[in-house]
Amino acid sequence: MKKWQCVVCGFIYDEAVGIPEDGIAAGTRWEDIPAEWACPDCGVAKTDFEMVAMDAAA
Amino acid sequence: MQPIVILGTGLAGYTVARELRKLDTATPLMLVTRDDGSFYSKPVLSNALAQKKAASQIALNSAADMTRQLQAHIHTNLAVNAIDVAARTVTTENGPTLAYGQLVLALGADPIRVPLAGDAADGVLSVNDLGDYARFRAALDGKRRVLLLGAGLIGCEFANDLRASDFDVEVVDPAPQPLGRLLPPKAAAFLRAGLEGIGVRFHLGTAAQAVNHAGNGLRIQLANGTTVESDLVLSAIGLKARTALAQAAGLKVNRGIVTDSFLQTSAEHVYALGDCAEVAGHNLPFVMPIMQAARALAKTLAGTPTAVQYPAMPVVVKTPACPTVVSPPPPGVDGQWTEDVASDGVRALFRDVAGKLRGFALVGAATKDKQALTQEIPALL
Numbered sequence: 270m271k272k273w274q275c276v277v278c279g280f281i282y283d284e285a286v287g288i289p290e291d292g293i294a295a296g297t298r299w300e301d302i303p304a305e306w307a308c309p310d311c312g313v314a315k316t317d318f319e320m321v322a323m324d325a326a327a
Numbered sequence: 328m329q330p331i332v333i334l335g336t337g338l339a340g341y342t343v344a345r346e347l348r349k350l351d352t353a354t355p356l357m358l359v360t361r362d363d364g365s366f367y368s369k370p371v372l373s374n375a376l377a378q379k380k381a382a383s384q385i386a387l388n389s390a391a392d393m394t395r396q397l398q399a400h401i402h403t404n405l406a407v408n409a410i411d412v413a414a415r416t417v418t419t420e421n422g423p424t425l426a427y428g429q430l431v432l433a434l435g436a437d438p439i440r441v442p443l444a445g446d447a448a449d450g451v452l453s454v455n456d457l458g459d460y461a462r463f464r465a466a467l468d469g470k471r472r473v474l475l476l477g478a479g480l481i482g483c484e485f486a487n488d489l490r491a492s493d494f495d496v497e498v499v500d501p502a503p504q505p506l507g508r509l510l511p512p513k514a515a516a517f518l519r520a521g522l523e524g525i526g527v528r529f530h531l532g533t534a535a536q537a538v539n540h541a542g543n544g545l546r547i548q549l550a551n552g553t554t555v556e557s558d559l560v561l562s563a564i565g566l567k568a569r570t571a572l573a574q575a576a577g578l579k580v581n582r583g584i585v586t587d588s589f590l591q592t593s594a595e596h597v598y599a600l601g602d603c604a605e606v607a608g609h610n611l612p613f614v615m616p617i618m619q620a621a622r623a624l625a626k627t628l629a630g631t632p633t634a635v636q637y638p639a640m641p642v643v644v645k646t647p648a649c650p651t652v653v654s655p656p657p658p659g660v661d662g663q664w665t666e667d668v669a670s671d672g673v674r675a676l677f678r679d680v681a682g683k684l685r686g687f688a689l690v691g692a693a694t695k696d697k698q699a700l701t702q703e704i705p706a707l708l
Contacts, residue, residue, distance in 0.1 A: 277338070277368040278614055290469075290698035309698070310643045311370070311614035317345065322635060325349065 270311035273299050278311035282320060329428030330355035330400075330408045331628055332417060334407055335571075336364045337392070339601025339617045340433035344397050346625035348538070354628075356399035357425065362458055364390030364403040366384070370614060372460045373484035373645045376492040379619045382461035396497040401450045410576040412594040425563075429628055432573060432584055432599040436566035441476075445537035447545050451476070451560045452643060454485075463561065466501060470558035471495055474547055476535055477564035478505035480644060483518070486527045489647040497528040497555055499535050499547075506644065511664040514673040514688040521649025521691070530555070547658070566612060568603045583610045588708055598624055606635060607708055608658070615640040639704035641687075641697055656686030657707050669693070 270285035275285070281300075287295040291309060293302060299320060306315045331347065333340045336358050343355060358364070365386035371378075375385060390401045406420040410430065417425045438453035454463050467473070475482045478500035490496045498505070504515035505522070519529060531597050533551035538560055540546075547555045568583035579585040579593035583605035590598045590606060600620040602612040609616070619635055626633035644651035656662060663681035672691025679685045684703045689696055 276371075278370045278643070279374060280643075307618075312640070313614070313620035314618075 270296070271292060271299065272296050272323040273310065274323055275308045275320055276318050277313045278308060278309040281323070328354060329415070330357045331425055331429045331431065332425055332427040333358045333433055334417070335433035335435060335601070335603075336361075336362070336390070336401065336403075336688055337433060337435050337601065338368060338614060339435070339621065341366050341393065341397075342617060343431055343433065343600065343624055343628075344393075344399060345611075346621050347628050348399075350629035351623055352398065354396060355430075356373040357402070357427075358393075358397075358399055359402045359405050359407060359419065359425070360390075361404065361406050362456060362516070364393065364401050365457060366390075366393055367457050368614075369456070370645070372454060372457070373481065374488045374647075375460070375464075375663040376488045376707055377647070381460075382457065382464045383479070385457060385460070385516040396529060399624040400667070407572060410572055410597070412576055412578070412597060412627065415596060417514075428596070430597045431624065432597065432603060433601050434569040434572065434584075434599075434603040436568045436583075436602040439560065439567050440562060441534070441564065443535060443538050445539040445548070447538045447540045449561075450545075451562050453562045454481075466559055467494075471690065472497075472544070472557040472559070474499065474535075474545075474555055474557040474560045476562040478502065478529065478531065479508065479563065479565060480642075480665075481563040483522065484645045485561065486522060487525070487608075487648050490525050490527050491647065495557075496526070497530060497557065498503055499530045499533060499549060499555075501532065501534045503532055504531065505531075506651070506653075509642070509655055510688045510690075511675045513668050514675045514690045516649075517668070517673045517690045518644075518646065520651045521670070522646065525536050527648075527650045535560070542546060566602060568605070568610065570603065573599070573603075573677040589627055589632055590620055590635060591627075598627070600624055606637075609637065611637070611640070613640065613642050635708060636706065637708035638706045639701050640707075642702055649691060651688075651690050652694050652697050653688045654686050654701060654704060660685050664688075667693075 273282045287293045366388040472495040537548040570580040573584040584599040588607045623633045624636040641654040665673040672693035674693040675688040677686035
């Protein structure tokens with residue numbers, strides 16, 4: 270399971286945790302999140318900005 | 328066809344451009360910026376140290392990249408002198424006069440500075456863009472101690488970031504608590520404790536008066552009689568929308584450049600968004616409102632007039648020492664805060680006189696309730 274960071278605001282998406290309150294179950298891989306999804310902290314759309322995979326050590 | 332001209336290449340300017348190009352690949356597009364036109368995200372500056380990013384690693388795209396991506400002409404390092412709304416032109420400093428079909432003002436805001444006495448007052452820095460940030464990081468090199476003026480959003484975020492990278496951090500603010508404008512008292516006290524818990528030192532209820540050289544460092548005189556020794560002073564006391572150009576052009580300005588809910592200013596064909604704008608009475612210098620405004624404005628510019636929608640848009644304060652998220656009640660709403668204090672956090676709710684939830688502040692473990700509470704709050708616009 271990976272962690273991804275929004276390059277605009279720093280929000281971290283943890284695949285192991287998901288975002289249950291947004292309908293994204295724990296374990297959902299980044300690629301499988303719907304295209305219409307927007308970063309919950311800053312509103313940037315999934316299609317617009319890269320989430321950057323975080324190093325395991327980070 | 329006269330181009331759409333966007334003044335400013337911050338998050339607001341570049342996002343309008345990107346959203347417009349999704350809808351319209353034909354209309355000529357021009358952007359003008361005083362800086363080098365690098366595309367970066369300002370929120371990233373608040374924890375670049377913790378993310379181990381040098382200033383040179385923060386830009387996401389260069390102006391050249393953006394020129395290709397946007398199929399636009401980008402004038403970099405060019406200052407705008409005046410806007411002529413009758414002639415629909417923009418005059419620049421030692422540069423061309425630009426004709427526009429539609430003009431977008433995405434000018435941002437300036438850091439507020441207070442006058443300080445002392446022989447080192449002119450060395451006080453502020454950070455409001457990537458260039459400032461690079462200068463700040465260069466000035467930090469070899470230093471150990473930083474004094475922040477201002478315990479607002481940026482002051483607290485930078486305090487956390489610096490302290491987590493082992494700098495000695497002190498923060499001065501005339502208010503009785505950090506984030507005083509956004510948080511009710513118990514929530515603010517919890518945040519203060521969280522930051523003090525990692526070693527940040529606060530001087531509240533006072534202000535800096537003088538900054539003087541003292542040996543290899545600085546001596547800062549506070550109004551309450553205290554003297555603080557430090558190596559670098561960073562001023563983060565607030566922002567003032569850049570309204571001068573608009574005002575000189577005869578546009579209506581208030582706290583920001585006044586627009587209606589279509590982002591249109593008092594002049595036809597001229598729009599404004601972002602930190603420089605006051606949209607239907609709201610000045611919201613945060614990312615989410617900018618995204619909402621940019622999407623609506625792009626549709627309008629592409630030919631379908633679209634009013635911006637502002638749902639509740641909570642602001643996440645980037646203080647890892649004490650997670651904090653706040654959805655401030657809209658200005659002018661009468662009501663009161665109720666604060667629920669637990670050992671691991673504070674849940675503060677703002678209800679209006681009819682008992683409706685209009686805002687919240689969540690600190691510590693209470694931040695888990697953010698999504699649920701956001702859904703209860705009616706839209707701002």
